[in-house]
Amino acid sequence: MAKLNKTIIYVALLVFSIVSLMPLYWVFSTSLQLSKYQDEDLKQSVSYVDSNPPKMYPMGVPEYFEHWGKARDAEKAGDDKAAAQHREIMDAIVKDTFSGFTTLFQKNNIGRWFLNSGYISVVVTLGILLFDSMAGYVLAKKQFPGKNLIFYAIVGTMMIPGQVTLVPMFMMVKNLGIMDTHWALIFPDLSMVFGVFLMRQFMYSVPDELLDAAKIDGAGEWKTYWSIVLPLARPGLAALGIFTFMNVWNSFLWPIIVLNDANLYTLPVGLKTLQDANLASFKLLMSGAAIASIPMIIVFILFQRHFVKGLTLGGVKE
Template identity: 40%
Template sequence: MNHRFATAVINALLIALAVFSLAPLLWMLSVSFMQTGEAGHFPPPLLPAEPTLHNYRELFAKAGMGRYLVNSFLVATCVTLLSLLFNTMAGYAFAKLKFAGREGTFRALLAALVIPAQVSMMPLFLLLKTMGLVNTYAGAIVPGMAAIFGIFLVRQYARSIPDELLEAARIDGAGEFRIFFQVVLPVLKPILVTLAIFSFLGAWNDFMWPLIVLSNQDLQTLPVALASLSREHVQDNELMMAGSVVTIVPVLLLFLVLQRHYIQGLLLGSVKG
């Protein structure tokens, strides 16, 4: 009886916490379908009196949100694919390949984790300016091609791959690239999904770096475009909420679709690392 009561109390608290966490998102979705100025009433309405798609039509027809949506997809997808390739190769190398300075280089990378990202933005911008990549998609993509956290995540997971498996492949005559793509990558699948989600979310939600490197309005991503739109329509809460929904829904759907693999990757990584 006491066990059932405790379980019921815990479930009730979890449900209440879930409702409390989702309430702002649900109200944001509701406001996005309200008429202009309706959300400014007191007390604020929970549901639209007359639901309308006017705010979404305004976003895509006049504010050019479709262009920014494509920009964000392009940048986030390229960052994700390139970071998967480079982080996976580097993480595997640090885990299983022997080369001079391996441990020292890896410790130096870990030490760099304590340096705030904002500190490196100025030298990174000057470097990309010298390379002619400012105000280009490449300028927004290149800094996300490899991340210390991604290398560390893959390395910890790759350490669990049996050395005997790799040696057997080498005895059979397989080269290192063939071993990597045909033997190692299938084993790393759970952690690759986790890394892909982290990379995509990070690139999709990034505001500061695209703001710095992309001054051309046609190249701007959704977070930057939404911030600019908020300055022009500071009193239009309904339009801003519609823009927020457009920004959140794609990554939310991605997370829900890959949730099982994401959790599996985290759990296996924590056990094997």
């Protein structure tokens, strides 16, 4: 009975996770789908990308092996011409399978968008880690006039949704003359305050004795922070860093407002313009989606532990 229950639970969870992972699978499957396939018997070009019924896996894989087998048989039979023909088709299949990616890199500038997203995310993440840990450290460990006022001002604004400041932020960016530049993304992202709150929580666990000992040894404020506090806060920094990177990499609403120059686009903005252009085939769109999601998937697989930690740190209130 208990065993049967366990089986039911596993089956249910597997079904749920298939539903949950399906769209992501669909991105990769479609990005590698055959789009222009010269069908041997029909002598016409068929596309499996928008076929009905939809193909559930990249059709190039079975086709490739079919021709591989035929080529081998032809070679055995000594028919070199037929073998060469099959080899040619195999090359065409490989080329077509990856054509979404090659087109994006050659014609649609996606390499540029990728680099833009990447460097903006890295710069913001490093800046947030430095500034927020500095602020969190003194807010947790130092006593000075105005401390509570500053802290409550910062925490109070965490409640305000970002959309409230869209219009004034737009005017501000315009007045500063940084419209349609990457500064218009970097500055507002660097001012996010969630990390200050998170780092402050984390810095409480740094023992006072260590700080006092450093002071007695003659370490200055900066040295104490850099070589004692920061290493101890590493788990918190890892969690904050990952979430900041993810937020900036995926951010969408603000970038579509301030970016106009296609050379400055980040990946999500670029993907939207691809979709809007309507010229792009679905294979092309899904190839772009795959390129945009691969880094996050890698980050997630490498740092799954930190994701969990970061979520629980942010979620559990004192």
